[in-house]
Amino acid sequence: MNTATTTTYHNHRSTFRQRLSHLGKEDIIMLIALIGISLSMLVAIIFPLFGMFSKSFQNNSGDWVGLGNFIEYFSSPGLVGSISNSIWVSLLTTVITGLAAFVYAYALTRSCMPGKKIFRALSSIPILAPSLLPAISLVYLLGNQGLIREILMGESVYGPIGIVIGMCFYIFPHILMIMITALSTSDARLYEAAEVLGAGPVRIFFTVTLPGARYGLISAAFVAFTLAITDFGIPKVIGGNFNVLATDIYKQVVGQQNFSIGAVVGMILLIPALVSFAVDRHVRKKQTAQMSARSEPYRPKPHKLRDGLLFAFCTMVALFLLTIIGTAAFSSLVKFWPYEMSLTLQHYDFNANDPNGWAPFFNSLTLSAVTAVVGTLMIFFGAYFVEKTKQFALIRSLVQVMAMVPMAVPGMVLGLAYVFFFNAPGNPLNGIYGTMVILGLSTIAHFYTVSHLTLTTALKQIDGEFEAVSASLKAPFYKTVARVHFPICLPAISDVAIYLFVNSMTTVSAVVFLYAPDTKLASISVLNMDDVGDQAPAAAMAMMIVMTSIAVKTLHVFITKGINARTSAWKNASR
Amino acid sequence: MTGMIKKPQGSDVQPMAYLEINNVTKRFGDFVALDDVSLTVNEGEFVCFLGPSGCGKTTLLRAIAGLDFQSEGRLVHNKKDISHLPPVQRDFGIVFQSYALFPNLTVAQNISYGLSVREMGRDKVEARVRELLETVGLQDSYNKYPTALSGGQQQRIALARALANKPGLLLLDEPLSALDAKVRIKLRHEMKELQRNLGITTIMVTHDQEEALSLADRIVVMNHGIIEQIGSPLEIYRNPASAYVADFIGDMNFLDAEVLTDNQITIGNYTLDVDQQVKHLPKGEKVTVCIRPEDVMVRNVTADTANVLDVEVLDVEFLGSFYRAILSCHGMGGDMEISANFSINLMRDHALSLGDHIKIALPKKRSRVFSGDKQAR
Numbered sequence: 012m013n014t015a016t017t018t019t020y021h022n023h024r025s026t027f028r029q030r031l032s033h034l035g036k037e038d039i040i041m042l043i044a045l046i047g048i049s050l051s052m053l054v055a056i057i058f059p060l061f062g063m064f065s066k067s068f069q070n071n072s073g074d075w076v077g078l079g080n081f082i083e084y085f086s087s088p089g090l091v092g093s094i095s096n097s098i099w100v101s102l103l104t105t106v107i108t109g110l111a112a113f114v115y116a117y118a119l120t121r122s123c124m125p126g127k128k129i130f131r132a133l134s135s136i137p138i139l140a141p142s143l144l145p146a147i148s149l150v151y152l153l154g155n156q157g158l159i160r161e162i163l164m165g166e167s168v169y170g171p172i173g174i175v176i177g178m179c180f181y182i183f184p185h186i187l188m189i190m191i192t193a194l195s196t197s198d199a200r201l202y203e204a205a206e207v208l209g210a211g212p213v214r215i216f217f218t219v220t221l222p223g224a225r226y227g228l229i230s231a232a233f234v235a236f237t238l239a240i241t242d243f244g245i246p247k248v249i250g251g252n253f254n255v256l257a258t259d260i261y262k263q264v265v266g267q268q269n270f271s272i273g274a275v276v277g278m279i280l281l282i283p284a285l286v287s288f289a290v291d292r293h294v295r296k297k298q299t300a301q302m303s304a305r306s307e308p309y310r311p312k313p314h315k316l317r318d319g320l321l322f323a324f325c326t327m328v329a330l331f332l333l334t335i336i337g338t339a340a341f342s343s344l345v346k347f348w349p350y351e352m353s354l355t356l357q358h359y360d361f362n363a364n365d366p367n368g369w370a371p372f373f374n375s376l377t378l379s380a381v382t383a384v385v386g387t388l389m390i391f392f393g394a395y396f397v398e399k400t401k402q403f404a405l406i407r408s409l410v411q412v413m414a415m416v417p418m419a420v421p422g423m424v425l426g427l428a429y430v431f432f433f434n435a436p437g438n439p440l441n442g443i444y445g446t447m448v449i450l451g452l453s454t455i456a457h458f459y460t461v462s463h464l465t466l467t468t469a470l471k472q473i474d475g476e477f478e479a480v481s482a483s484l485k486a487p488f489y490k491t492v493a494r495v496h497f498p499i500c501l502p503a504i505s506d507v508a509i510y511l512f513v514n515s516m517t518t519v520s521a522v523v524f525l526y527a528p529d530t531k532l533a534s535i536s537v538l539n540m541d542d543v544g545d546q547a548p549a550a551a552m553a554m555m556i557v558m559t560s561i562a563v564k565t566l567h568v569f570i571t572k573g574i575n576a577r578t579s580a581w582k583n584a585s586r
Numbered sequence: 587m588t589g590m591i592k593k594p595q596g597s598d599v600q601p602m603a604y605l606e607i608n609n610v611t612k613r614f615g616d617f618v619a620l621d622d623v624s625l626t627v628n629e630g631e632f633v634c635f636l637g638p639s640g641c642g643k644t645t646l647l648r649a650i651a652g653l654d655f656q657s658e659g660r661l662v663h664n665k666k667d668i669s670h671l672p673p674v675q676r677d678f679g680i681v682f683q684s685y686a687l688f689p690n691l692t693v694a695q696n697i698s699y700g701l702s703v704r705e706m707g708r709d710k711v712e713a714r715v716r717e718l719l720e721t722v723g724l725q726d727s728y729n730k731y732p733t734a735l736s737g738g739q740q741q742r743i744a745l746a747r748a749l750a751n752k753p754g755l756l757l758l759d760e761p762l763s764a765l766d767a768k769v770r771i772k773l774r775h776e777m778k779e780l781q782r783n784l785g786i787t788t789i790m791v792t793h794d795q796e797e798a799l800s801l802a803d804r805i806v807v808m809n810h811g812i813i814e815q816i817g818s819p820l821e822i823y824r825n826p827a828s829a830y831v832a833d834f835i836g837d838m839n840f841l842d843a844e845v846l847t848d849n850q851i852t853i854g855n856y857t858l859d860v861d862q863q864v865k866h867l868p869k870g871e872k873v874t875v876c877i878r879p880e881d882v883m884v885r886n887v888t889a890d891t892a893n894v895l896d897v898e899v900l901d902v903e904f905l906g907s908f909y910r911a912i913l914s915c916h917g918m919g920g921d922m923e924i925s926a927n928f929s930i931n932l933m934r935d936h937a938l939s940l941g942d943h944i945k946i947a948l949p950k951k952r953s954r955v956f957s958g959d960k961q962a963r
Binding site: 035036038052223401469474476477479480481482483484485486494495498499581582 | 610673675680732733
């Protein structure tokens with residue numbers, strides 16, 4: 012028995028050694044790159060989360076207290092009240108946004124109303140702005156000195172009303188995208204079959220349309236709820252004394268330096284995000300199975316009444332979005348709302364308005380540019396190794412799993428986790444705390460999943476035999492990546508770069524815990540100026556972010572056109 | 587079956603073992619994709635791995651290329667042990683079913699992908715590309731992108747690219763499967779000619795028996811990770827080594843029978859002579875008799891002919907150059923059916939129609955007997 016074991020052990024070891032010694036130069040490059048990527052992901056995602064996890068079981072001096080923090084949290088009525096506040100506000104937001112986005116998406120995909128392209132473009136406005144912006148606009152419109160505060164009939168906008176309206180603005184485009192996808196994947200044949208069988212439009216809607224889109228709708232609802240419950244900017248600006256979980260974290264950590272309770276709230280905030288993540292994964296699998304290659308896409312036929320009603324509805328929604336963004340733009344240009352409504356550019360003179368001056372804006376630009384370039388490259392190579400290589404299956408699956416984690420981690424929780432991990436005494440990476448590096452790292456980590464999935468999808472469409480072919484032609488893999496994969500994926504790569512850029516410009520949640528005075532970002536500057544009552548400069552800075560995003564998006568349109576012009580030579584060459 | 591060395595057709599010299607595959611096994615978890623496979627490929631030979639999907643033929647090809655390493659076993663290419671070498675260090679060109687042409691590179695860039703301008707110089711690279719384009723007959727496509735070419739043309743470019751480095755071994759992974767029937771046959775012909783002219787040792791994986799029969803010097807029939815038979819197309823077709831091979835290659839009748847004597851079997855009421863293939867089997871042993879439809883004798887069958895059967899014409903299907911008849915033989919017990927080829931002349935001369943009773947014979951030279959009944963196959 013003993014001998015047998017020894018022999019097996021030796022055999023095993025020798026094959027392992029054999030394999031190691033047979034690793035080619037390329038394999039070694041690949042292995043080093045993979046190890047580099049997985050280590051970065053461990054440091055940027057897993058270790059911090061673990062840090063927060065263990066912090067929630069320790070007191071502020073670092074002693075193990077078991078569930079003590081949780082008990083303390085759940086026995087303080089004020090804090091527990093935040094949970095129910097968060098839940099009902101988020102539920103209400105989910106219902107309102109869900110219904111509006113469904114009808115809007117229905118109009119875009121299933122009707123013949125005019126102006127679909129414009130409506131689609133308008134719907135993405137909120138993505139370009141930090142979530143603080145709708146809150147600021149709402150203060151101008153419905154606050155104590157609001158232009159149209161009468162429509163609230165004496166109710167105060169500071170609290171749930173403001174939060175819900177602001178959230179609806181901020182969440183709308185995200186939900187709309189899911190709804191559009193859900194409603195576009197439908198088989199026209201089903202509709203024809205239903206019509207032939209004599210079903211009326213109402214019956215078709217309930218028996219074909221809704222069931223076909225149900226997975227998307229479920230997924231959208233969970234995403235909406237998660238976005239609402241984890242957003243920090245809106246309740247911070249317009250929440251007044253109405254406490255929610257996201258503001259609790261901020262108050263406990265930044266205000267009272269109570270890290271343990273902060274970690275507990277972080278853990279609680281992870282729950283809806285994790286549930287939503289799990290539901291989304293599950294639903295995604297079902298959704299793909301629905302549409303087969305033989306399905307015929309649905310083409311709507313004109314219907315005057317339906318198209319008219321939908322047009323009216325979409326106009327209302329678009330007007331709401333325009334009003335919010337327009338108010339921010341207008342208020343940033345007005346001398347002294349609402350008393351002196353003449354126009355001025357003085358609020359944009361940040362050097363005069365704020366001790367930090369223009370620095371935060373340029374910090375944001377730097378961060379966004381670096382994140383867009385470095386992040387995109389890193390994510391591209393991560394996706395490439397996961398999707399296209401065969402060796403080192405263990406490390407690859409590790410990278411793949413870690414790439415999915417950020418989707419389930421709200422920005423605030425990630426930021427807090429970074430505090431625990433990087434600020435811990437004895438962490439060799441302590442040096443990056445308070446620098447731009449940590450801001451970049453957290454931002455890339457925060458937006459990793461969507462970028463990774465986009466690039467993985469693009470890479471999946473590339474013939475899986477390219478690696479084999481180039482190996483047979485004695486070309487190293489990196490040559491093929493540079494000459495073939497990268498150029499083919501360029502549209503997806505530029506999409507990801509823009510996505511990272513715009514999100515780095517607008518994000519508040521993670522970085523709010525991580526900035527230092529000299530690395531303050533534009534979005535945080537908005538928050539701070541609003542905090543000290545400089546509302547007009549805050550609106551001006553928010554508008555600077557919006558305008559930068561628009562500029563970058565416009566640039567993106569031209570870049571895409573350029574790429575298309577260059578690639579059309581090989582894409583759709585006629586025979 | 588292992589280590590079988592056969593001369594290519596019509597060759598007098600003892601061929602060199604160019605590629606040796608020794609006891610190669612490949613496991614994916616519990617699944618054994620290749621089970622102790624051994625064979626030798628000679629220099630300049632065209633070998634086809636033939637079998638249904640999942641038989642292990644592609645796995646074997648990928649092991650030869652180094653794209654998926656074997657779990658056990660040794661590969662020797664041109665006297666060099668390549669068992670653990672990564673693909674870059676092996677000497678082969680490969681063509682895939684999907685062509686795998688780089689879409690963003692021109693035809694010339696694709697073909698010259700593996701040619702080093704630094705080592706060869708720009709002029710030589712260009713000359714080589716032009717030469718290859720001429721070889722595959724696509725001189726005009728130099729600056730075109732792959733999408734501007736038809737499927738057959740793309741496959742020719744893929745072939746040119748695989749040949750660019752003058753590899754010692756050409757691997758073809760179902761190269762013709764994505765093409766439509768006419769192009770497939772044309773390209774098949776061209777490929778064979780090209781291979782013969784260049785004399786390059788070639789291994790092709792295919793599930794299409796017709797392709798294998800027409801292209802290969804030797805066919806390796808595979809099933810469930812093992813080699814069922816290795817042999818020339820004619821050998822495989824005429825003398826299938828197992829009922830599996832008999833079934834997989836061409837059309838075949840399978841008739842349940844029992845051993846009677848050393849050279850006789852019974853099917854129902856009939857006793858048939860066979861060609862001493864049942865010597866080793868005891869009397870009463872269940873066997874399967876195989877005969878191809880084209881080998882069923884339907885003309886000049888007299889009372890003196892051996893192995894005569896009385897059959898009824900159940901169905902006749904027109905297949906262009908001949909008719910395929912389904913015949914039922916009541917005397918054989920059960921509802922045993924036999925397919926036979928009827929020539930156009932026969933149909934015309936005898937004015938056969940459904941329900942007619944005729945006599946056919948099963949020539950013993952053309953019948954093969956395998957032990958076991960056909961359910962056990």
